[in-house]
Amino acid sequence: MIGAITWLISQSRAVSEAVVIPHGLIILGAVILGLIAVALAWPVPVMLVRASWPARMPVMSLLLWQLIGLAGGSSMIGALALVGLAIAPRHPWYAMIPAALFAAYLLAHLGVTMFQVTRQRHRHLALLQLLTSPHPTRTRTRVIDETTPVAYCLPRGMQSVTVLSQGLLDRLDPDELVAVIAHERAHVEQRHDLLLLAFRAWRAALPGFPIAARAEAEVAALVEMLADDHARREVHDQVLARAILAVGASGVPGSDCPESESTRMSDRFRRLAG
Amino acid sequence: MGTLGELERAVMDAIWDASGAVSAYDIKDQLAADGRELAPTTVLTVLSRLEKKGFVTSDRSARPHRYAALGSRADHTAELMHSVLGEGGDRTAVLERFVGGVSDEDAAVLRQLLQRNG
Numbered sequence: 001m002i003g004a005i006t007w008l009i010s011q012s013r014a015v016s017e018a019v020v021i022p023h024g025l026i027i028l029g030a031v032i033l034g035l036i037a038v039a040l041a042w043p044v045p046v047m048l049v050r051a052s053w054p055a056r057m058p059v060m061s062l063l064l065w066q067l068i069g070l071a072g073g074s075s076m077i078g079a080l081a082l083v084g085l086a087i088a089p090r091h092p093w094y095a096m097i098p099a100a101l102f103a104a105y106l107l108a109h110l111g112v113t114m115f116q117v118t119r120q121r122h123r124h125l126a127l128l129q130l131l132t133s134p135h136p137t138r139t140r141t142r143v144i145d146e147t148t149p150v151a152y153c154l155p156r157g158m159q160s161v162t163v164l165s166q167g168l169l170d171r172l173d174p175d176e177l178v179a180v181i182a183h184e185r186a187h188v189e190q191r192h193d194l195l196l197l198a199f200r201a202w203r204a205a206l207p208g209f210p211i212a213a214r215a216e217a218e219v220a221a222l223v224e225m226l227a228d229d230h231a232r233r234e235v236h237d238q239v240l241a242r243a244i245l246a247v248g249a250s251g252v253p254g255s256d257c258p259e260s261e262s263t264r265m266s267d268r269f270r271r272l273a274g
Numbered sequence: 275m276g277t278l279g280e281l282e283r284a285v286m287d288a289i290w291d292a293s294g295a296v297s298a299y300d301i302k303d304q305l306a307a308d309g310r311e312l313a314p315t316t317v318l319t320v321l322s323r324l325e326k327k328g329f330v331t332s333d334r335s336a337r338p339h340r341y342a343a344l345g346s347r348a349d350h351t352a353e354l355m356h357s358v359l360g361e362g363g364d365r366t367a368v369l370e371r372f373v374g375g376v377s378d379e380d381a382a383v384l385r386q387l388l389q390r391n392g
Binding site: 117120124130133134144152154155163180183184192193196197242266269272273 | 283286347350353358368369375377379383384386387391
């Protein structure tokens with residue numbers, strides 16, 4: 001994004017020096033970039049949310065979502081820059097103000113989200129230190145003495161930690177536990193936390209923009225599918241399905257907030273059965 | 275989470291198990307009874323770390339200084355579990371759970387898979 005801005009600024013300089021680019025062309029460029037930005041902000045993500053193939057190709061879909069996010073933001077900034085230039089062609093620096101403000105706004109949200117998430121993880125890690133004991137055999141795995149069956153990872157780069165509750169260990173057989181741990185390890189190794197962070201920042205930057213929330217839910221579900229695929233290389237689909245039921249089915253403590261509000265999260269389970 | 279983390283846990287456990295405020299020497303004796311010999315300075319270092327993190331509070335008017343837990347073990351467990359089980363996207367970005375709730379419909383799909391494959 002910064003690259004795009006500097007490119008635009010250098011372009012605008014060239015424009016002001018040479019004044020060869022006709023005004024109409026700048027307006028045309030602004031309109032085209034604006035249309036791309038609108039397309040990436042609404043119809044394209046909606047189509048992707050409604051499509052069924054992303055459940056079969058989670059890697060490709062996640063790449064597409066990142067592309068949509070990056071290209072959407074850049075085209076919006078570019079459109080603002082060109083609009084500014086069309087309005088004030090003789091003052092390229094002033095013309096860049098709206099674009100620069102929008103870019104700064106997006107970056108600020110990314111920064112704030114990173115700060116919040118880091119702080120919450122820090123607090124969580126401090127609590128883990130006091131309340132959990134190291135797993136007797138597995139490295140970077142800690143056990144919390146809780147009857148609710150939960151398994152999760154706290155991503156912190158090299159210091160990532162996987163947490164299992166005693167209730168989970170009591171409930172799962174060794175194969176199912178392998179599935180759970182492989183799933184969590186995939187999250188850590190593939191740095192899914194960075195993806196989720198970026199999309200959370202996007203949602204925070206655009207409140208009241210339902211697509212951003214849908215995108216975040218979509219990415220969260222796709223990331224779960226990737227982690228499932230990782231687990232499926234180590235255990236049979238049935239074993240993973242049993243583990244999911246043992247931890248998430250209704251009647252199990254802690255399972256009272258279904259994540260299935262998005263159909264994509266349901267796809268996560270359906271693809272195991274398919 | 276190295277040995278320092280484990281020391282913090284041991285010291286915090288000693289404070290939680292004690293009734294009321296304790297001094298660093300009480301903690302040292304308690305840990306020694308559990309088979310963990312620590313120098314008083316080590317206990318004090320760990321205590322100051324715990325205080326900085328907001329887990330203990332100290333009464334420095336007493337000699338020796340006395341330390342008490344800010345919140346019980348149950349309080350902190352509840353806070354931890356809330357951040358794990360709580361709703362919303364805020365949690366998703368902080369930690370990644372194996373699975374949240376599975377709706378009854380999805381559970382039926384999974385059970386079908388298990389039945390079909392015996």
